Amino acid sequence: xxxxxxxxxxxxxxxxVGLFAxxxxxxDFIASSSSGSSVxxxxxxxxxxxxxxxxxxxxxxxxxxxRPGFNGGVMFNLRFHPRDEMSTAEQGLFAIQPEIRYxxxxxNSSDFKLGLSYLTVPVMFQFYPSxxxxxxxxxxxxxxTSHTPNTTVINNKQYDLAKLKANDMMLAAxxxxxxxxxxxxxxxxxxxxxxxxxxxxxxxxxxxxxIYNFKLKSHEGSxxxxxxxxxx
Amino acid sequence: MKTRIIILSLLMTxxxxxxxxxxxxxxxxxxxxxxxxxxxxxAPFIAYDSSDLDMYPDSKVRxxxxxxxxxxxxxxRQDIALSDFSSSANxxxxxxxxxYTLVVVASCVSGGSLLKPEYEAYSLTGVNNLNxxxxxxxxxxxxxxxxxxxxxxxxxxxENLTQSEYEPFMTLKPATALVYMNFxxxxxxxxxxxxxxxxxxxxxxxxxxxxxxxxxxxxxxYDECDIEPDRYTSENLYSLFSVFPGECRTxxxxxxxxxxxxxxxxxxxxxxxxxYVFQYDCSAAxxxxxxxxx
Numbered sequence: 001x002x003x004x005x006x007x008x009x010x011x012x013x014x015x016x017v018g019l020f021a022x023x024x025x026x027x028d029f030i031a032s033s034s035s036g037s038s039v040x041x042x043x044x045x046x047x048x049x050x051x052x053x054x055x056x057x058x059x060x061x062x063x064x065x066x067r068p069g070f071n072g073g074v075m076f077n078l079r080f081h082p083r084d085e086m087s088t089a090e091q092g093l094f095a096i097q098p099e100i101r102y103x104x105x106x107x108n109s110s111d112f113k114l115g116l117s118y119l120t121v122p123v124m125f126q127f128y129p130s131x132x133x134x135x136x137x138x139x140x141x142x143x144x145t146s147h148t149p150n151t152t153v154i155n156n157k158q159y160d161l162a163k164l165k166a167n168d169m170m171l172a173a174x175x176x177x178x179x180x181x182x183x184x185x186x187x188x189x190x191x192x193x194x195x196x197x198x199x200x201x202x203x204x205x206x207x208x209x210x211i212y213n214f215k216l217k218s219h220e221g222s223x224x225x226x227x228x229x230x231x232x
Numbered sequence: 233m234k235t236r237i238i239i240l241s242l243l244m245t246x247x248x249x250x251x252x253x254x255x256x257x258x259x260x261x262x263x264x265x266x267x268x269x270x271x272x273x274x275a276p277f278i279a280y281d282s283s284d285l286d287m288y289p290d291s292k293v294r295x296x297x298x299x300x301x302x303x304x305x306x307x308x309r310q311d312i313a314l315s316d317f318s319s320s321a322n323x324x325x326x327x328x329x330x331x332y333t334l335v336v337v338a339s340c341v342s343g344g345s346l347l348k349p350e351y352e353a354y355s356l357t358g359v360n361n362l363n364x365x366x367x368x369x370x371x372x373x374x375x376x377x378x379x380x381x382x383x384x385x386x387x388x389x390x391e392n393l394t395q396s397e398y399e400p401f402m403t404l405k406p407a408t409a410l411v412y413m414n415f416x417x418x419x420x421x422x423x424x425x426x427x428x429x430x431x432x433x434x435x436x437x438x439x440x441x442x443x444x445x446x447x448x449x450x451x452x453x454y455d456e457c458d459i460e461p462d463r464y465t466s467e468n469l470y471s472l473f474s475v476f477p478g479e480c481r482t483x484x485x486x487x488x489x490x491x492x493x494x495x496x497x498x499x500x501x502x503x504x505x506x507x508y509v510f511q512y513d514c515s516a517a518x519x520x521x522x523x524x525x526x
Binding site for chain 1: 254255256257258259260261262263326395
């Protein structure tokens with residue numbers, strides 16, 4: 001069931017990427033017509049705070065309290081599908097935002113504390129109901145980079161974490177608001193994978209942060225040149 | 233078109249690989265806290281005369297806890313000193329994800345250290361592997377045998393010990409058969425003597441003249457066993473021997489079978505100038521008495 005779900009997710013994700021790529025290839029970064037097909041690209045750097053925890057459906061693993069942390073990284077935003085013929089891609093209805101983000105997770109409880117650090121690669125699909133407000137969702141690939149401590153005791157069992165990989169596939173959803181070059185956003189991540197085959201904890205992490213954006217490139221349907229690079 | 237295919241393929245591949253990969257298991261160790269009850273070792277015997285099963289003042293009970301892995305290799309050994317067989321002890325054993333066997337042996341030692349006592353009732357050899365473990369009675373210190381529990385051996389075994397299944401309480405069982413001699417009508421001063429006799433490693437308990445009280449012969453070598461029939465009675469010499477419960481149990485090379493030693497009684501006419509050898513076969517649960525002229 002889980003495998004089916006993940007495959008479906010991948011297909012959905014792939015379809016969305018394909019849609020985007022199709023949009024991208026329509027004009028191949030060249031304003032081809034007045035149809036409004038165009039892409040606005042931004043790169044951003046951001047940082048924020050985390051509130052993370054570990055959850056489990058296995059009664060052997062009690063849920064943890066929150067573990068505060070932080071996140072930070074770079075984001076690449078591709079916004080497309082202008083709202084109408086008069087608008088630009090910067091005010092498009094959709095965007096895809098791949099990111100590379102360092103994030104601390106884990107969980108604290110009265111019995112144990114487990115800290116996990118991840119290099120995450122979210123690929124967020126954003127929908128803009130209005131020009132400056134978006135809701136987003138997407139998969140997050142999370143590569144575990146470190147953990148503390150090396151052993152932990154849960155319910156009288158001592159877990160030797162030397163072999164802990166704790167890589168994760170997560171789902172994320174959130175909202176954000178654009179104010180000029182600044183994006184303020186909040187996001188919730190929920191892990192799909194157990195952090196170890198015999199340690200049935202799943203990550204969850206709520207994030208809030210701020211991104212400063214640099215415009216990279218914008219191709220408008222009204223005839224912007226192919227190699228325009230703006231405002232970097 | 234090419235860009236689209238590359239991006240699509242790359243992202244889908246990455247996503248698929250990531251979602252399909254399952255994190256490997258980590259090593260889990262469970263600390264099993266086990267209470268060991270040694271009082272059960274003497275429980276079957278004390279109904280007869282508990283005062284005869286006291287410890288010697290200079291001796292103590294050595295509790296040896298041996299943890300073996302699934303291959304039979306010794307993982308951990310703990311030796312604990314107890315004042316007597318009425319005490320309990322707590323041991324903590326770290327259990328990994330495999331199946332273990334825990335063997336606990338309680339026997340008497342005196343002097344020296346727990347691992348190298350000056351005197352001990354049973355020696356443990358071949359402890360590094362379950363298949364070579366051998367527990368053997370030491371018969372050199374005869375004086376400690378008489379009227380005490382010095383030669384009593386207690387044992388307990390938990391096989392198939394796993395993280396999810398272990399018994400928090402281990403009740404040791406006697407592995408010693410006590411032989412009770414009732415010198416009816418032939419012993420004026422004390423008509424009840426009690427002897428604690430151990431067992432050997434080959435399932436055969438042999439009670440010979442080497443074992444304390446059984447060294448008696450009718451000529452009377454030891455004061456404690458001064459049988460002088462002609463002096464007190466004219467009846468036929470008569471002794472009753474009873475083997476009290478003990479257990480024979482399989483552990484490595486030392487034990488075979490799981491026979492509880494039932495009550496066995498037999499009698500013999502003791503004659504002057506004869507030696508009496510009593511053998512108990514654990515497998516057959518049979519007591520035999522052989523006699524021969526000294």
